[in-house]
Amino acid sequence: MITVSGVGEGTIAEQIGLVPGTELLSVDGRELEDFLDWEFLTAEDRFLLHARLPGGDEVEYDIERPAHEPIGLTLEPPRIRRCANRCDFCFVDGLPEGLREVLYIRDDDYRLSFRYGNFATLTNLKPRDTARIIEYRLSPLYVSVHATDPVVRRWLLRNPAAPDILEQLRAFAAHGIQFHTQVVMSPGVNDGAILEQTLSDLWTLGAPVLNVSIVPVGLTEFSQHDRCREPTASECAAAVALVHRWQPRALAERRRRWAYGADELYLRAGLPLPPAADYGDFEQVENGVGSVRWLQEQVAAAQTRFRAWEGKRIGVCTGTSMGALMPEVLEKLTAASGAQFELIVLENPLFGTRVTTAGLLPGRAFREALRARGDLDLALLPGEAVNDLGLFLDDLSIDALAATVPMPVVASKTFADALPEVTA
Numbered sequence: 001m002i003t004v005s006g007v008g009e010g011t012i013a014e015q016i017g018l019v020p021g022t023e024l025l026s027v028d029g030r031e032l033e034d035f036l037d038w039e040f041l042t043a044e045d046r047f048l049l050h051a052r053l054p055g056g057d058e059v060e061y062d063i064e065r066p067a068h069e070p071i072g073l074t075l076e077p078p079r080i081r082r083c084a085n086r087c088d089f090c091f092v093d094g095l096p097e098g099l100r101e102v103l104y105i106r107d108d109d110y111r112l113s114f115r116y117g118n119f120a121t122l123t124n125l126k127p128r129d130t131a132r133i134i135e136y137r138l139s140p141l142y143v144s145v146h147a148t149d150p151v152v153r154r155w156l157l158r159n160p161a162a163p164d165i166l167e168q169l170r171a172f173a174a175h176g177i178q179f180h181t182q183v184v185m186s187p188g189v190n191d192g193a194i195l196e197q198t199l200s201d202l203w204t205l206g207a208p209v210l211n212v213s214i215v216p217v218g219l220t221e222f223s224q225h226d227r228c229r230e231p232t233a234s235e236c237a238a239a240v241a242l243v244h245r246w247q248p249r250a251l252a253e254r255r256r257r258w259a260y261g262a263d264e265l266y267l268r269a270g271l272p273l274p275p276a277a278d279y280g281d282f283e284q285v286e287n288g289v290g291s292v293r294w295l296q297e298q299v300a301a302a303q304t305r306f307r308a309w310e311g312k313r314i315g316v317c318t319g320t321s322m323g324a325l326m327p328e329v330l331e332k333l334t335a336a337s338g339a340q341f342e343l344i345v346l347e348n349p350l351f352g353t354r355v356t357t358a359g360l361l362p363g364r365a366f367r368e369a370l371r372a373r374g375d376l377d378l379a380l381l382p383g384e385a386v387n388d389l390g391l392f393l394d395d396l397s398i399d400a401l402a403a404t405v406p407m408p409v410v411a412s413k414t415f416a417d418a419l420p421e422v423t424a
């Protein structure tokens with residue numbers, strides 16, 4: 001059963017009398033569990049919907065719609081699938097107390113993997129989930145592999161019941177499912193020979209494995225430091241070297257570089273980032289793989305629009321990891337716009353200085369840095385630091401922040417996306 005949370009004006013849903021609070025029970029006799037069922041079972045232009053209205057009446061609707069016209073419903077978000085693992089490096093363990101409850105949920109949900117690119121381990125799949133992935137052809141999936149050796153993987157995930165990931169991927173691949181994969185590298189556990197084996201095994205699965213990224217374990221001051229540690233510069237450099245050994249072969253045989261290191265891996269290794277062309281279609285940019293080069297590409301592509309900023313003084317807030325790389329981006333922006341950019345690099349007062357990612361900066365870090373900066377015309381904040389509701393990790397909203405600082409603030413992911421606000 002799925003509950004309707006909104007009905008669009010003038011839509012089919014409104015015309016037939018569906019209202020918020022209506023429970024959608026089945027389509028063509030098949031029970032509805034979540035948005036996936038709804039989307040796939042209503043893909044045809046004619047179907048029979050069984051629903052329960054808020055008053056309790058159950059109604060059958062024989063719906064026929066013009067080709068591709070949306071029904072016009074918004075559904076309540078699905079109940080998130082909880083994780084069956086207990087990784088030592090889990091980000092949830094690294095959170096301080098007192099944040100909003102939802103942040104402490106360990107989610108591991110193949111549906112969100114398909115829809116939003118969230119990485120899932122596939123360790124909590126029930127037979128029905130497996131059947132749905134195949135039937136609905138949920139592809140590509142984003143999969144946290146970490147290690148293909150089942151013993152090492154179970155140890156990493158702290159889950160003795162974790163199924164063999166190679167078998168799972170092979171079975172899905174036989175039904176046409178493809179995968180973006182990642183290895184979160186925990187030094188002394190899944191790096192070195194285990195990492196080589198993992199890449200080799202994933203390669204052997206063939207074209208369905210679209211790529212593999214290596215992301216170094218990231219810990220906060222609250223993480224379980226007695227159980228895991230972050231990799232050293234030389235351990236990161238070794239992983240980068242492995243990536244670069246794989247890339248020529250992958251390029252020759254599959255016309256894609258296939259193996260990638262996260263930006264953080266290069267930064268920690270003290271190595272320069274590869275050029276933008278080496279990231280292909282930036283398929284794992286949301287996972288921090290090629291983020292800096294991607295941003296530079298966005299800036300270059302939108303250069304002509306930057307004239308709207310001419311003569312302005314703009315503060316660009318970021319975390320300490322991007323702080324080192326941002327001057328290169330800002331140099332191009334300055335040349336394109338005629339604006340004066342000031343880089344404002346912030347340490348993380350919530351997680352401690354070892355957390356360097358801009359996306360994890362709390363609202364109060366920006367507030368403290370900007371509240372006395374009456375000399376700025378605008379401040380750009382990292383777009384990934386706020387959620388869809390405009391909230392930072394510490395629950396401060398961007399509107400509340402804007403009310404306490406003397407300049408307009410805009411959350412921006414590409415600089416170009418901030419232009420409408422600037423020109424308004």
Ligand code: SF4
Binds near residue numbers: 085086106
């Ligand atoms: S898979 Fe591991 S890191 Fe991810 S939520 Fe579960 S315990 Fe945390």
